Amino acid sequence: MIEVKNITKRYGKFTAVDDISFDVKDGEIVGFLGPNGAGKSTTMNMITGFIEPNEGSIIINGYNMAKKPKKAKKQIGYMPENIPLYQELTVREFVNYMAELKLVSRKNRKEEINKILEKTGLTEVQKKLIKNLSRGYKQRVSMAGALVGNPDVLILDEPTVGLDPKQITEIRKLIKELGKEHTVILSTHILSEVSQICERVVIINHGKIIAIDTPENLEQKTQEKNSILLTVEDKKQNMQHLKEQIPEIQSLKFVKDNEDGTKQYMIESDAKVDLRKKLFEVLPKQDITIFELKKAENTLEDAFISLIDETQKEETKEGIKENTKKEEKDSQKQKKHKEKEESKKAKKEFNKQKEDKTKGGKK
Amino acid sequence: MWAVLKKEFKTYFLSPIGYVFIGLFLAMFSLLFYIITIYSGTVTYQAVFYNAVIYVLIFIIPLLTMRMFAEERKSGTEQLLMTSPRSIVGITLGKFIAATLVVVITELLTLIYLGILCYFKVPDMATVGVTMLGFLLLSMAYISLGMFISSLTENQIVAAIVTIAIFVVTWLLPNLSTSFLQFSLFEKFYPYVTGVFPITETINFVSLTIMFIVLTIIVLKRRKLVK
Numbered sequence: 001m002i003e004v005k006n007i008t009k010r011y012g013k014f015t016a017v018d019d020i021s022f023d024v025k026d027g028e029i030v031g032f033l034g035p036n037g038a039g040k041s042t043t044m045n046m047i048t049g050f051i052e053p054n055e056g057s058i059i060i061n062g063y064n065m066a067k068k069p070k071k072a073k074k075q076i077g078y079m080p081e082n083i084p085l086y087q088e089l090t091v092r093e094f095v096n097y098m099a100e101l102k103l104v105s106r107k108n109r110k111e112e113i114n115k116i117l118e119k120t121g122l123t124e125v126q127k128k129l130i131k132n133l134s135r136g137y138k139q140r141v142s143m144a145g146a147l148v149g150n151p152d153v154l155i156l157d158e159p160t161v162g163l164d165p166k167q168i169t170e171i172r173k174l175i176k177e178l179g180k181e182h183t184v185i186l187s188t189h190i191l192s193e194v195s196q197i198c199e200r201v202v203i204i205n206h207g208k209i210i211a212i213d214t215p216e217n218l219e220q221k222t223q224e225k226n227s228i229l230l231t232v233e234d235k236k237q238n239m240q241h242l243k244e245q246i247p248e249i250q251s252l253k254f255v256k257d258n259e260d261g262t263k264q265y266m267i268e269s270d271a272k273v274d275l276r277k278k279l280f281e282v283l284p285k286q287d288i289t290i291f292e293l294k295k296a297e298n299t300l301e302d303a304f305i306s307l308i309d310e311t312q313k314e315e316t317k318e319g320i321k322e323n324t325k326k327e328e329k330d331s332q333k334q335k336k337h338k339e340k341e342e343s344k345k346a347k348k349e350f351n352k353q354k355e356d357k358t359k360g361g362k363k
Numbered sequence: 364m365w366a367v368l369k370k371e372f373k374t375y376f377l378s379p380i381g382y383v384f385i386g387l388f389l390a391m392f393s394l395l396f397y398i399i400t401i402y403s404g405t406v407t408y409q410a411v412f413y414n415a416v417i418y419v420l421i422f423i424i425p426l427l428t429m430r431m432f433a434e435e436r437k438s439g440t441e442q443l444l445m446t447s448p449r450s451i452v453g454i455t456l457g458k459f460i461a462a463t464l465v466v467v468i469t470e471l472l473t474l475i476y477l478g479i480l481c482y483f484k485v486p487d488m489a490t491v492g493v494t495m496l497g498f499l500l501l502s503m504a505y506i507s508l509g510m511f512i513s514s515l516t517e518n519q520i521v522a523a524i525v526t527i528a529i530f531v532v533t534w535l536l537p538n539l540s541t542s543f544l545q546f547s548l549f550e551k552f553y554p555y556v557t558g559v560f561p562i563t564e565t566i567n568f569v570s571l572t573i574m575f576i577v578l579t580i581i582v583l584k585r586r587k588l589v590k
């Protein structure tokens with residue numbers, strides 16, 4: 001169980017993480033999503049106790065990271081970004097060192113190291129120097145380092161970056177398996193990964209949480225329209241009149257000509273209306289043959305992009321508001337300035353007239 | 364502490380650094396030994412140590428200290444170390460003692476020269492013992508200083524050059540004015556060579572060592588807030 005309460009991290013004037021709170025239950029796999037520089041790694045570094053938040057507290061399995069760091073850190077296995085490793089050690093030496101650092105008792109050490117090497121598929125390369133390993137293997141070594149000591153919580157910062165597709169599926173499988181016994185937090189850029197592995201998603205942007213929900217809910221929430229991709233053979237050009245036949249259609253767009261006599265269209269309707277049944281009924285009557293009919297699902301990717309866009313729009317709106325305020329102020333200033341100048345001019349003229357008068361009087 | 368100590372000590376000899384350190388020191392030591400004892404026909408073994416400190420030790424101690432924290436910081440392994448349930452005090456002491464052990468080994472190896480000298484004439488053993496102890500204390504003070512500098516930067520070369528610069532400056536300062544004598548560690552080493560065990564200087568070296576170890580710990584603890 002991880003409890004993150006109102007943590008904030010500032011670097012000078014820049015706020016990297018702004019008042020974030022969330023819980024991760026035991027045995028849950030939670031994905032951290034967000035564009036680059038959103039504060040994912042900073043948050044993870046704070047959870048692992050590598051950096052200290054300016055405000056707020058982090059409690060891991062009941063141990064407060066600030067007050068009982070030793071016990072709290074013992075609950076965590078961390079696989080940092082960019083897989084830092086001791087290049088001059090062999091795989092086995094490295095895992096052994098991590099085991100020693102994590103206070104694994106001498107009795108169980110050998111057995112546990114063997115178990116972990118097997119789990120991560122490193123048994124064959126255990127005597128190789130880490131610097132001679134390929135990226136995929138290095139990633140596994142880093143994972144082994146996180147797993148050693150059997151921590152309850154695993155924190156994986158971009159565990160699949162730089163791997164080939166086969167390795168990615170292997171690592172994902174491993175993470176899924178680990179999720180059965182451990183609580184896992186992982187960050188990633190790959191959205192399909194999140195919808196495959198994670199039970200819950202935390203989306204962060206500009207150091208703030210935008211959304212916490214299951215991947216499915218997020219996909220549905222952001223789905224405003226129901227879109228259907230339709231491939232048809234339409235010899236009598238009846239598709240243009242389809243809108244009159246089915247009034248629920250909000251828009252009918254021509255996508256492409258397949259050059260084999262079929263054409264592809266995109267039909268959009270309200271999110272609550274499913275037009276598939278009606279299309280099957282109506283189209284044959286119009287001498288239109290359906291080749292393919294597919295519901296275009298809103299992916300997590302769409303959800304992510306729309307959520308990020310929303311926050312950015314809000315920010316720019318605020319920015320514009322501020323700008324207009326500034327402009328108003330500026331124009332007011334200019335007005336005042338003008339008024340002042342005018343009054344100055346008037347005074348000058350008045351003085352001149354006075355002088356002229358006095359001169360004239362002397363003459 | 365033991366885990367870090369063991370790994371650090373092993374790393375000195377997995378990489379060429381440990382061998383380079385010992386080899387360089389012994390090579391220069393042989394040369395000094397030849398010039399001072401055999402060539403000039405004296406048995407002042409302690410004088411060899413005195414010269415070794417000035418001409419060798421100050422330039423090669425950074426070999427041991429420059430990578431201590433700078434390398435971990437640059438490669439990111441600092442994250443593994445700092446997120447482990449080990450205390451910062453233990454980590455710092457582990458690294459410090461590992462480097463000190465390398466110096467101890469080097470010193471033990473110099474006993475070969477003492478053996479050679481004894482074949483001709485046995486020198487005053489008490490003086491030699493005190494000198495070797497002073498040498499170790501001085502090295503510890505240097506190592507802690509080097510470690511402190513290494514904890515400030517992520518560039519090993521910067522760490523090494525700054526450390527050497529500080530050593531050289533404290534060595535040369537008394538030449539400018541005698542009021543700088545207090546800053547010169549070599550001057551503090553001199554009493555050991557005379558064969559008297561100087562309590563003041565010993566306390567001086569030990570407190571310097573502790574001071575820089577504590578400063579290193581403070582730097583590492585503060586980094587948690589700043590990073």
